Amino acid sequence: xxxxxxxxxxxxxxxxxxxxxxxxxxxxxDIDVVLxxxxxxxxxxxxxxxxxxxxxxxxxxxxxxxxxxGPGWADDTKCALINVSEETGKGITGRVAATAESYMCNxxxxxxxxxELFDDVRSEMAVPLSDDVRTRxxxxxxxxxxxxxxxxxxxxxxxxxxxxxxxxxxxDYRRRERAIVRIGGELTGITERTEIIEKVxxxxxxxxxxxxxxxxxxxxxxxxLSLVASQGTMRDFVxxxxxxxxxxxxxxxxxxxxxxxxxxxxLDPRWSGWHGGMEPERISAFLAVPIFDRTGVAGVIRLxxxxxxxxxxxxxxxxxxxxxxxxVADRLGTALDNSALLDKLIESERMAAWGELSARxxxxxxNRVFAIKGDINEIEYVLGEENPDKExxxxxxxxxKRGIFLLEEILNEFRMFVKADKVDKxxxxxxxxxxxxxxxxxxxxxxxxxxxxxxxxxxMISGDATKLKRVISELLENATxxxxxxxxxxxxxxxxxxxxxxxxxxxxxxxxxxVRIRIADNGCGVREEDKENIFNPFFTSRAKxxxxxxPIVKGVIEAHDGVVYEDGKEGEGAxxxxxxxx
Amino acid sequence: MARILLVDDxxxxxxxVARRLKRNGYDITKKASQAEGIEEVNSVxxxxxxxxxxxxxxxxxxxxxxxxxxxxxxxxxxxxxxxAYGNVANAVECMRRGAFDYVEKNVPGVDVFxxxxxxxxxxxxxxxxxxxxxxxIERYMK
Numbered sequence: 001x002x003x004x005x006x007x008x009x010x011x012x013x014x015x016x017x018x019x020x021x022x023x024x025x026x027x028x029x030d031i032d033v034v035l036x037x038x039x040x041x042x043x044x045x046x047x048x049x050x051x052x053x054x055x056x057x058x059x060x061x062x063x064x065x066x067x068x069x070g071p072g073w074a075d076d077t078k079c080a081l082i083n084v085s086e087e088t089g090k091g092i093t094g095r096v097a098a099t100a101e102s103y104m105c106n107x108x109x110x111x112x113x114x115x116e117l118f119d120d121v122r123s124e125m126a127v128p129l130s131d132d133v134r135t136r137x138x139x140x141x142x143x144x145x146x147x148x149x150x151x152x153x154x155x156x157x158x159x160x161x162x163x164x165x166x167x168x169x170x171x172d173y174r175r176r177e178r179a180i181v182r183i184g185g186e187l188t189g190i191t192e193r194t195e196i197i198e199k200v201x202x203x204x205x206x207x208x209x210x211x212x213x214x215x216x217x218x219x220x221x222x223x224x225l226s227l228v229a230s231q232g233t234m235r236d237f238v239x240x241x242x243x244x245x246x247x248x249x250x251x252x253x254x255x256x257x258x259x260x261x262x263x264x265x266x267l268d269p270r271w272s273g274w275h276g277g278m279e280p281e282r283i284s285a286f287l288a289v290p291i292f293d294r295t296g297v298a299g300v301i302r303l304x305x306x307x308x309x310x311x312x313x314x315x316x317x318x319x320x321x322x323x324x325x326x327x328v329a330d331r332l333g334t335a336l337d338n339s340a341l342l343d344k345l346i347e348s349e350r351m352a353a354w355g356e357l358s359a360r361x362x363x364x365x366x367n368r369v370f371a372i373k374g375d376i377n378e379i380e381y382v383l384g385e386e387n388p389d390k391e392x393x394x395x396x397x398x399x400x401k402r403g404i405f406l407l408e409e410i411l412n413e414f415r416m417f418v419k420a421d422k423v424d425k426x427x428x429x430x431x432x433x434x435x436x437x438x439x440x441x442x443x444x445x446x447x448x449x450x451x452x453x454x455x456x457x458x459x460m461i462s463g464d465a466t467k468l469k470r471v472i473s474e475l476l477e478n479a480t481x482x483x484x485x486x487x488x489x490x491x492x493x494x495x496x497x498x499x500x501x502x503x504x505x506x507x508x509x510x511x512x513x514x515v516r517i518r519i520a521d522n523g524c525g526v527r528e529e530d531k532e533n534i535f536n537p538f539f540t541s542r543a544k545x546x547x548x549x550x551p552i553v554k555g556v557i558e559a560h561d562g563v564v565y566e567d568g569k570e571g572e573g574a575x576x577x578x579x580x581x582x
Numbered sequence: 583m584a585r586i587l588l589v590d591d592x593x594x595x596x597x598x599v600a601r602r603l604k605r606n607g608y609d610i611t612k613k614a615s616q617a618e619g620i621e622e623v624n625s626v627x628x629x630x631x632x633x634x635x636x637x638x639x640x641x642x643x644x645x646x647x648x649x650x651x652x653x654x655x656x657x658x659x660x661x662x663x664x665x666a667y668g669n670v671a672n673a674v675e676c677m678r679r680g681a682f683d684y685v686e687k688n689v690p691g692v693d694v695f696x697x698x699x700x701x702x703x704x705x706x707x708x709x710x711x712x713x714x715x716x717x718x719i720e721r722y723m724k
Contacts, residue, residue: 373693
């Protein structure tokens with residue numbers, strides 16, 4: 001094995017496990033297991049007594065002892081916080097973290113940096129875990145003998161620490177990769193633009209460091225960027241901050257269609273000024289990438305970092321960070337594209353529905369007008385006779401009036417359908433409203449058995465009284481139309497949804513914050529194959545009506561953030577359920 | 583007395599048309615759907631002289647189906663198709679398939695009932711001339 005050539009003489013028998021470490025890094029997904037293994041291997045190779053690995057928290061400027069090995073570790077020393085400092089008397093580990101250079105102490109009693117953690121330690125060696133950009137941690141080995149460590153030990157430990165750094169970088173990649181995959185997955189289900197952007201910001205925060213992450217979207221003409229969302233210091237400027245294409249660093253990213261990664265962005269000649277958020281001098285790192293959709297540049301996603309309080313830590317963005325943000329921007333662009341397509345689809349469906357609505361109403365109105373014209377023709381004819389028959393005239397007139405009434409009904413239905421989603425909410429007692437509607441409805445029609453189960457105490461909800469009344473009447477009307485001779489309609493109001501949350505509205509509201517109105521009849525019920533269509537416009541099993549009754553119900557209930565569905569059994573009667581938030 | 587079958591799914595329309603045509607002494611039978619209309623065409627003992635049918639009932643071309651049934655039963659039956667707004671294309675298709683004519687229900691400024699009455703009269707005349715023509719041919723062939 002060629003690697004043995006590079007292992008200093010005298011250590012070979014101790015380094016047999018070195019190759020296994022390499023395999024562990026690649027094969028084991030759990031970074032904790034990998035780092036613990038490396039730590040133990042280092043201590044073993046150096047014949048150390050104990051050892052620990054501390055990980056640097058770049059934001060807080062301190063280190064946490066995260067992995068330990070050897071005897072005597074108490075819980076409090078295990079999680080000890082170590083300061084990062086070059087000063088003497090502040091600890092060897094802290095010095096190594098600050099300088100990113102290994103340190104060997106073979107007599108602790110004479111060392112200016114040494115700080116005692118265990119009283120039996122005579123030698124200590126600490127090696128940094130550093131990549132090209134920053135120091136990520138320090139591995140420290142202690143021995144109870146003096147002069148325990150030689151440069152050959154340091155050489156092997158440094159190699160193992162490089163492996164540990166690689167493992168940490170790999171773990172970061174894996175974490176980021178998972179996050180990127182997750183963005184794709186989680187964005188698929190979301191269609192609201194604002195929700196998409198919020199989700200992207202949230203996931204970006206998990207994988208990239210920033211004091212501010214802002215999303216700017218371009219206007220239609222691709223001339224101006226506006227801040228639409230921010231996580232961080234720009235949050236208060238959403239809707240206010242704007243850049244023209246080509247102006248300012250952010251505007252340049254949009255115009256040049258290229259990412260921009262800078263240190264101290266306010267020193268760049270393209271810097272156009274400050275929109276708020278962090279003080280310009282304090283912004284030490286800047287990373288912005290364009291968001292593309294089908295139309296070209298759709299916007300810019302931008303990260304900014306504040307100057308670190310700890311000068312020994314670099315907090316610049318790396319080429320790797322840029323790749324990650326570009327991947328995020330790609331996902332965001334795709335999601336925005338999809339959402340725009342969906343908007344278009346909904347719009348074209350809406351237009352098609354309008355076309356259908358116009359054709360239907362033209363047909364129905366045309367028919368009614370035709371019949372009324374017939375009545376007028378007849379009235380003219382009768383009036384032209386020598387002795388017009390008054391009774392006959394009255395009869396024809398009644399027919400014409402009926403025709404006009406039907407016309408008005410169509411117009412009314414039309415209007416209700418169009419305005420179903422415009423609700424004017426007030427606090428109202430839904431129980432009282434239900435009883436009132438039932439009274440008015442069945443006052444006009446006797447012969448139908450009804451029963452109402454409504455709680456005695458008021459059940460208050462926010463709703464549009466007129467529209468909700470119309471909805472209940474519509475469902476009662478619907479039930480009555482399909483009722484047999486001995487028909488019965490049962491209306492129940494329950495406060496809260498109880499255990500039945502199968503149809504709970506998507507919004508995250510507790511079941512107890514809903515009321516349920518159930519309208520059940522013992523008519524023929526809804527045919528199984530019709531169930532999914534009954535709330536679609538123009539689906540009607542009756543010749544009369546435009547088939548807008550149930551769509552109106554659905555529109556009004558959805559405008560209340562509620563849900564309406566039918567769950568009766570065919571042949572046993574229809575059961576309509578309305579769930580309304582309080 | 584001429585016999586007319588009237589097919590329309592709107593009661594008000596059926597009543598108004600029937601009333602107007604009755605003034606001329608026609609014998610009117612009313613049916614409320616394509617299915618009922620076709621059933622009547624097939625089961626009636628003597629075929630109708632004229633069938634007046636709405637175009638759009640169960641389907642957008644219900645009138646076409648009634649027309650087919652009527653002509654299959656008796657090729658001399660004259661069919662007039664009533665159309666509401668925007669169904670001229672279908673009505674033209676009816677003409678191609680042998681309807682006597684079509685009447686649009688809503689023509690601004692026109693008393694469509696008078697128009698329909700005139701069409702029915704013309705249809706009766708054509709039917710009579712066709713039938714008498716056939717009789718002559720039959721007599722000649724004997």
